[in-house]
Amino acid sequence: MTPATETPPRRAVGAFLRHLAALVGLLWLTFGVCFGVMRVPDTAMEPALHAGDLILYERRPRQIRGGEVLVYEAQNAVHLGRVAAQAGDVVAITPDAALMVNGSTVLETDIYFATPAFAGGVTYPLTVAQDTLFLLGDHRTAALDSRTFGTVPIAAVRGRVLAVLRRQGL
Structure with missing residues (x-):
């Protein structure tokens, strides 16, 4: 035909x-x-993000800024964390569980938990190496983050969170 x-x-x-x-x-x-879409895997970013929420993220962002929430891989798992410090910054955690960057206490109005240093975690003060980030979960008392496994290579960043779809009501 x-x-x-x-x-x-x-x-x-x-x-x-x-x-x-x-x-x-x-x-x-x-x-x-x-872009990427994924479910929030745990409670590390509460109250901003809840376990089960859907997030839309931009893959491989060109520029990363302090305070942004990133999707990254560490210890063979996918995590979410907020950028607390970048290359060259000196991070410390005080005995009363306050975060210090470059000698100044960081005022975080949206974080409702203290920032304890974890036993067996990194040693402070910590200077963030070139091409790495110091990332923290918002639920500071329960999150696995850079306090546990150290700085995260920028190459391990999957993307920057752009939007959240709450699981309630779905």
Whole structure:
């Protein structure tokens, strides 16, 4: 059968399959290369993010700033953490569980938990090495973060959180 004698339903099916392939390719490009979607794995970022919430994140952000929430890999697991210090910063935790960066106590109005140093964790003061970040969970008394496993290489960052879809009501 030549294309001139092809029946209209057959052309419609072919057009549908081409459009479907284009849509799948666009979705892969959008969510496989540019953006990511994942469920919040634990309570480390409460109260800002709750376990089970869906987040949309930008993969491989060009610039990372203090205070941003990142998706990263450490100790063979995916974590969420807030940027507390960057390369060259000196981090310390006081005996009364206050976070200090470069000799100044950090005032965090959205953090409702003390920041204790964990036994067996990193030694303070800690100077953040080049191409690494010091990341903390918002639920400071329970989060596994840089206080436990040290600074995180920028190469281990999957992306920056852009939006949250709360699980309540879904």
